[in-house]
Amino acid sequence: MNVAEALGRALVAEGAAQVFGVVGSGNFHITNAIVEAGGRFVAARHEGGAATMADAYSRMGGGVALLSVHQGCGLTNAMTGIAEAAKSRTPLLVLAAEVTNRQSNFWVDQTALAESVGAVSARITSADTAVEQGVAAFRRARDDRRTVILNLPLPVQAMEAGHGSTSRNVDAHVADEPVAPTDEDVARLVAALRDADRPVFVAGRGARGPGCREALEALADRVGALVATSAVAKGLFNGNPWSLDVSGGFSSPLAAELIHGADLIVGWGCALNMWTTRHGRLVGEDTRVFQVDLERSAIGAWQDRAEGVIGDVRVTAERALVDATAADGYRSPEVRDRIAAEVRWRDVPYDDEGTDDRIDPRTLTIALDDLLPAERILAIDSGNFMGHPSMFLSVPDEHGFCFTQAFQSIGLGLATAIGAALAQPNRLPVAAVGDGGLLMGVAELETVARLGLPMVVVVYDDEAYGAEVHHFGPHGHVLDTVEFPPTDIAAIARGFGFEAITVRTAGDLGPVGAWLDGPRDRPLLIDAKVISQASWWLEEAFRGH
Structure with missing residues (x-):
């Protein structure tokens, strides 16, 4: 089989079950190979739509989607949807056909395109390494939660696949353990929770994983915290009587009042950006701010005074629960009754x-x-x-x-x-x-x-x-x-x-x-x-x- 066929089969074997796209000559063979191997293909009417479909599919728990596009214009048509996915850290693999002749009408610098919107650029460089490189790109998308553009040069796609081009020859992946916070970071967070009279938890995209809601609610119950979300995590605390719904520009008047009244705000997998804090106006002048995040660069990116805890949201919340002191915190009968009557916009x-x-x-x-x-x-x-x-x-x-x-x-x-x-x-x-x-x-x-x-x-x-x-x-x-x-x-x-x-x-x-x-x-x-x-x-x- 040729490289396009071998790579399509290998990606399905790796777990890629859904592909979106618009098929042209450059991505015809690999798309068909994915379908023949058991993947489902959904044809969009425009590459921009296909990219956004793949983004949404991955976000909403369908697994890592593939996006298949033609060389040059197929990729440029998809770039707005790809930019949205990359900025959102959506795990997505883009299969982009690529011409190598700069005199071709289809030639653009596809690596520069990827990097310009924050996506990861990768390329298949030889028939012998095609499957290994393709599977590595898929795993990077999945495990690092990145949007990866895998460039597929047309001449290489057509080559006969080398001996190593089967998924059986790619080392099995062992999932990384969730990042655990240091004892010192957990102690600082627990001390801040103990000292707070009006704590509020704001959960973001990083808190949408398995077990996060349960861990955060258990800790919030222990310390008396009210709970809210960024817009992208709306619904995480649905049904919780202490939920303020969304923090930020969408906040109801009561939610904005209670968040602004907090003496401690903890962002859980949440950037606490200008939208989530109304350009900082929801954060009181004397409010202490913590961020729990996997990436050190996220700490303080929007809130200069934020104190950071580097760790997985669920693991950090579970660790903090062990030593957290029980308190009523922000929870009182009056606050509970006001939330029930006023926190929804329709009320x-x-x-x-x-x-x-x-x-x-x-x-x-x-x-x-x-x-x-x-x-x-x-x-x-x-x-x-x-x-x-x-x-x-x-x-x-x-x-x-x-x-x-x-x-x-x-x-x-x-x-x-x-x-x-x-x-x-x-x-x-x-x-x-x-x-x-x-x-x-x-x-x-x-x-x-x-x-x-x-x-x-x-x-x-x-x-x-x-x-x-x-x-x-x-x-x-x-x-x-x-x-x-x-x-x-x-x-x-x-x-x-x-x-x-x-x-x-x-x-x-x-x-x-x-x-x-x-x-x-x-x-x-x-x-x-x-x-x-x-x-x-x-x-x-x-x-x-």
Whole structure:
């Protein structure tokens, strides 16, 4: 067999079960080899969508996905999705065909492309070492949680595989033990917890692993800490009576008040960045800050005064529990009752600003939260609208919320929902997108319909790039470049094979219930004509600029 065939087989043998991509001449043979070896291939309609699908699939527990792209333009088309994955430390292996002739129209510096967005660059250099190098790249993606671009030169792909090119000849991998903190670091953390009267735990991406919730909740119960998450870990403490939900720009007024009132904040696998702390305003002037992280470079990257503990979140929490002193801490009957009554955004009173022609996005999202089944997986695009589905739609756990926002690109939401749906097939997939983002990635509506996914796509349609409207509009700037004429998005969706409805008032949502009660044999798109409304989270974000 040739190198492409041998490498495809070896990657499946290593555990790569899912590949996304758009197939061209340069990645045709390796993609087919993966399928013939038992892998599942999902064809996207654009490489950017394929990259985002692979990113979401890996994030949501489906295992390390592969992304297969054509040389040159196939890779450049995928780069926004790859940048999002790399910035999020998503374990993902990109199989990128590569030309070696600089006179070819397809030639670009693929190594420089990878490095420019923070991905790891690797290359197959010979037929004899192809499988070894390919498997090593897969393991690097998996074990180091990195996005790796594996360049596959066309001449090498076509060579006959050498003697060593079978997965049997690659040394078996032994998983590393979780990083344990030092005794000194644990002692410092335990002492800080003992001295704190109002501790708050903020769990991030690094706390989404097996056993982390249980370990953190046990320690929080011991020391009387309130618990919150960064946006990407939303749902981790779902059902906990002491949970403040998300810390940062999405925080409800009560959550922001209680986090700001903490005298100790511990970030668990959480960068405590400008979004999670509202540009630092949620951290009190005298609040002590700890970070538990695997990487020393993460300590203090956003909070200069942060004290660091280098270690795995679960292991560190379990170690700290052994010596932690029992205390009521921040937990009192009054705080518990206020959390129960006020911490959810849907419990915060508001004046409905809807009209006969346009629905208030808060009213829309609360109604959908009541209609849609609790076992859901929610994918959020970026844009002015995004705080509403993020905070008014509940999720069952940390694997029910897929938030691709590390690069802050709009247009990724629909593809995110596809990858997340395939990783969590027993949940109802819900894509929440703006009209601008949906139309950027509209081709993937065909992918949803072709795969038969019972997806609900909710379009918050204000006929504009709302973030720019509300950022520049108040200063008197002309907005012609960011406002658009009405578009019948429901009709577009029907053309792709969806059921679709247009919603202007809450009374228009009746067909959603009928769809949920039916066979769900076609996906559903809800084109919600929402009022143009500046969102609270965006106002918070712009304060830092």
